[in-house]
Amino acid sequence: MTGAGDNARPAIAALVGERVRNLRTARRWSLDELAGRSGVSKGMVVQIEAGRTNPSIGTLVRIADAFGVTVARLVEEQRPPEVRVNGPADYSVLWEGPSGGRATLFGGIDEPEFVELWEWVLEPGEEQVSEDHAVGTREMAHVLTGSLTLRVGAVEVRVGTGQTALYPGDVPHTYRNDGGEQTRVHMVVTMPPGEFDRRAQRR
Incomplete structure (x- = not known):
């Protein structure tokens, strides 16, 4: 991204x-x-x-x-114990948009599952362009407020408040706020286990 x-x-x-x-x-x-x-x-x-x-x-x-x-x-500061409760002090803000938007990583699970939980906040006019991830990656985005314009490959859809989009993350995709109010999204990303070599030919 x-x-x-x-x-x-x-x-x-x-x-x-x-x-x-x-x-x-x-x-x-x-x-x-x-x-x-x-x-x-x-x-x-x-x-x-x-x-x-x-x-x-x-x-x-x-x-x-x-x-x-x-x-x-x-x-993350350390490998989580079997049961861990995260709070704002543990979250990582890994993207900040030009108008104040942000992407916050709430946490992730490694081995055997590979899952991440994110919150995306996009202010009007902000856009995040994402490259393709490892083959088999899937994403699920639930819009809490506002609306999200989601482009996955050549397909573009509008996801409204209360709606959830499920889509492949292993193709280029874009998140965009075309509306006049803040868009807030909770996103789950699941990845296949194993190392990924971008030099290898995709199948």
Whole structure:
């Protein structure tokens, strides 16, 4: 996912760098290998591991896909216990729109399920363009307030308040607020287990 203001909070940059470096070295991958698998440049990987940059959601998704983990695994302070209650202090705001919108990651589950729970707030006129995720990724978006214009591949639909859209996340997709009021969406993302190599030919 890429977009204006599409940056992780500075406070988590060092944590993300440490997590990426640990996951990479545990697999005995070189920087070049991670760059190839994720489609993220080697220079950017170096900057991330050093904690010198705030990676975009799109970059985090690509790296998480390569490792076969959720984005939450990269940004949460610790692996959650069997029962964990998260509050606002635990949430990660990973995107901020030009008019004040935001994307907040409430949490994620790794192994054996791969699930993330997000809240998206889009102010009028804001848009978030997302690349394709790992093959088999699915998303479900429930609109709490306002309306969401959702484009998935060549299909564009309007999702109104109280409606829920279910769609593939492994094709390019866009979230947009074409209305005159704030749009608030709760989103569940499910991913297939296993590492994803973007160099491999898709089937």
